[in-house]
Amino acid sequence: MKNPSQKNVIERAKTALEKKATYASDIDLSIFNFPEYSEEEQNIEDFPPEIQNIFRATGMEIDEKKRSASFIMVNHSIVYEKINQTFNGQLEIMGISDAIKKYPEILEKYLWKLISPDKDKYTAWAALHECEGYFIRVFKDQKISRPIQSCLLTKDNLAVQNVHNIIVMEEGSSAHIISGCTVHPNVKEGLHLGMTEMYLGEDSNLTFTMIHNWADEFAVRPRTVVDVGKSARFINNYVLTKPAKSIQSYPSILLSGDNSNASSNSIIYGLGDSEIDIGTYIELIGKDSKGEIISRSVAKDNSVVNARGHLHARTNNSFAHLDCRGILMSDDATMYSVPELTATKAPKARLSHEAAIGPIADEEIEYLMSRGLTKDKAISMITNGFLDVKLLELPEQLESYIKKMIEATTEESL
Amino acid sequence: MLKLENISVEVGNKKLLHNINLHIKKGTTHILLGPNGSGKSTLLKTIIGMPKFKITTGSIYFNGIDITDKTLDERARMGIGLMFQNPPAVKGVTLEDLCEAIKNKDHKTPTLSYARALNLTNHIDRNVNDGFSGGEVKRSEVMQIKCQEPKLVLLDEPESGVDLDNIELIGKVIHSIIQSHKAKKEGRSGIIVTHVGYILKYLSATEGHIMTNGRLILHGDPKVLFNDIKKHGFMKKGKRL
Ligand SMILES: Nc1ncnc2c1ncn2[C@@H]1O[C@H](COP(=O)(O)OP(=O)(O)OP(=O)(O)O)[C@@H](O)[C@H]1O
């Protein structure tokens, strides 16, 4: 789709084209190409098996039985979108460009309303170029009992994928979105820019689970802002078990409604030469809002893992906790844990954090070895347990799937 | 089954065991007595090969094979099992997952049936020993040993801190490991450290040893040794052993 940004957005974006992001290494945007819109629509089952496996690795179900809706985008072409019959009339899912055609008010109400186009050069670039993504809306009071699945695939090497997603949860609705992002096996180098704006209406409930698989030389710069309304609950899950060149993500969750509530959980495997800089910012604005950030990371090889978290209370009686733990498993890896707490004009807010970096205790490894487990097996059991998928509060099948993914990575990286 | 020849052990630069000689024959159960701090746990941990305990003299043979240089996990897989006096908690690993990992392929009995026998059905989903009470830790240890089915079972104070009902549970399971009909046929053996001897209600011991200050100083009939200690403590002829 043509760049849909409104005039004022474009003006603001233009001022930030040279503005480096606060965190992680700077990426030269000029080396990437914008792929052509050449992908044809295709049924999910008609993708070749190796591509289906790539979809699966981001939590997607090919037979869709346990899913309410599916969305697949390749480069900037939407190749598949479907709502399971049972859920007809309960939600809508479509490309953002189609959505803007159908509902022009999206421009006024949602697009670039939470994310600032002049935040940094990545948002600026995104606002000034063509983009595609999904628009998901769950209608008032609809409880979508099975996850909505989406996968965004970058197909060409050295391409940029400029994504803009909008999610609207109407009053009293609930849903789980599995948002997978991945690359074709031919892709070594590339860039994913992902703008995601989520609007949670009163009493709504959204779990947003991101499962990402990138390539060794791939860079990723998502920008996410979530507005959580009165008595709404938002769960953000991030799972990364494959290497990438550089990932920097720091979603903002704004608990603007009274009694609103958010948890942000990440499970991160730092592998190879990956630079991973991941955090969550939760701003407690509404009365009695509650927030929680949990992060578990393992750094191996030469990876650098920065785990951030910032809780910012702006209202009395808000309550939030941050729990950030890491295991460094290599002499050449680096881990940086940055918990931040801020209370602004909220003397009765309660914020706390615990952060720890440490090895697995020898005593525990030896204990398992004394039962006949090899040292490798003992270490992998403890590592897999540390990267605890239960924290994500997922449906059983997805939980066991992610658990297997983590176990496979542990096994491979021994 | 097990032979210790002139074993001395240190931790750091501290000598903990001195010239230990011990022979455990197939199908026998030994008890090991001695005051606190005398080196009983150290001896059992040395036999299974905990890396902290450095053997400075002597050799250990298991079924005729010199295992002095074998690692902890190799010894465990050869058939030595230790029920720890104070095991660590392992965060992130559930008791059930650990039991499944311990069992070898031919071990068909479901973990749940052991959990039932040891009154641990509510614990198998929890992290191993994490927040377990003293008695629960002992049962968790016995359950893991049951899954391992070692040929030589080392029990470090299996009954301490356990109430009488639970001693019965533990006693029966331990009996099934070392002295059941099948275990006897396979010639399984045990070394049991005990201060109170309650466990002996469920097991018959063939031989006893007394340890003080890192030395084995007396060997004999377990009942006689035990009754002696009950009467006189670890004293003999007015002298502390
Ligand atoms: N890792 C260690 N470092 C230093 N000293 C140790 C270590 N482990 C054991 N010791 C010491 O060795 C001695 C023997 O300890 P051990 O645990 O074997 O005694 P025990 O006979 O099992 O006693 P108890 O009846 O209290 O269980 C003690 O003095 C103890 O403090």
Ligand SMILES: [Mg+2]
């Ligand atoms: Mg002891």
